[in-house]
Amino acid sequence: MASVAVVKYNAGNIRSVLCALARLGVDAEVTDDPQLLKKASHVIFPGVGEASSAMRYLHQKHLDEVLVSLKQPFLGICLGMQLMCSLSEESHTECLGIYPTPVIRFQPSLKAKIPHMGWNSVTVYDNSLFNKIPDPSWFYFVHSYYVPLSKQTEACCTHGRTQFSAALNLGNFWGVQFHPEKSGPSGAQLLTNFLQF
């Protein structure tokens, strides 16, 4: 049985993630205790909010060092995934540096409104995270910044003319730009897949 820890910090939508896990029958612990985070079988790093204030909080609590040192399957969601990158254009924030990729702001155009908000289909390269999810798979996105395609990109998505990373993976570190907790049955399947890692 998975013992799931959800990282407690100053970013929103933690309750939505807990509700999604509860629907899967998983009772997760919300914690910022380094020992509990290290002991968990899986760690989820959710987040809706602003990059610089989130990083400042993580740094003050020394959670930045703890998170990068974790060895178990780790899933960053939305802002969580962006904080796992090197540098964010949002308030020019130095992030955790797990992925050697920057985070860039979308340029608005008539065809591509900002924030990129709503359901979009993703193209999956090759990824067990998307096992048993129908193609095309639809996920719910809400973001104004994006991670460009890189070697770590496991699924991509297009907004206007911009192709960006919908999912990233490097070792035990996974990240998704969309919100699986709000993406209906596909999102639930993705969380199930992650918890089976």
Add this chain to the structure above:
Amino acid sequence: MVAKRIIPCLDVRNGRTVKGVNFINLRDAGDPVELAALYAEQGADELTFLDITATVEGRGTLTALVRRIADVIDIPFTVGGGIRNVADVGALLEAGADKISINSMAVKEPQLIDTLAKEFGSQCIVCGIDVRFRSELKDWEVYVAGGRTPTGLDAIAWAKEAESRGAGEILLTSMDHDGMKSGFALEITRQCSDAVSIPIIASGGGGKMEHFIDVFKQGGADAALAASIFHFREIDIPELKIFLQKHGIHIRLNR
């Protein structure tokens, strides 16, 4: 490409659905959670809950309802109605709402949009704008207090201001079209959509499936919201989405 969204709207008072609903397969048509779950199952892309409770005690009921919705519903939902300050918004988001919608209070105190966007992020701040056509000036005027009070504000100017202050989305309702079932207000929706770079949810007037094609193609809306046509099953959501796809609208089909 991001899909156009279909959003059923549920009016609630004291935790119960107010407007009549006509669903034979619901045990309790007055329970917003049960109705919301059915819409989510049918492929609604988001849900909006509009609280028309006037009393302070009702606010507590609303928070409890939002918690129940968040437990069950696996798609995003917005809560609006009577939101006055940061504390109201904090309580609703903490209870599990994805977005909140402010309307009258934003007009009365525009600075509130800045404050909320800074505190919670633009992505969860929807600015509701209710408008009526002003024939003498040939423009659209913003109304508040549930469409009762004219403000003198021009709809486009106010939409731009709401965007610059940090609103993440605009819910545009034409009071002239609301309840008429003769189609959405295409002209003002298009003007508004062209004037701002944030998404526009068009509301008011949807009566036939063709109206939804028009509001996406001609109106340039990013999402369309409707209430009674879904509650009374005049339009079936899965059927509507297949219809829209056949007419070249990019829509999410399989759930």
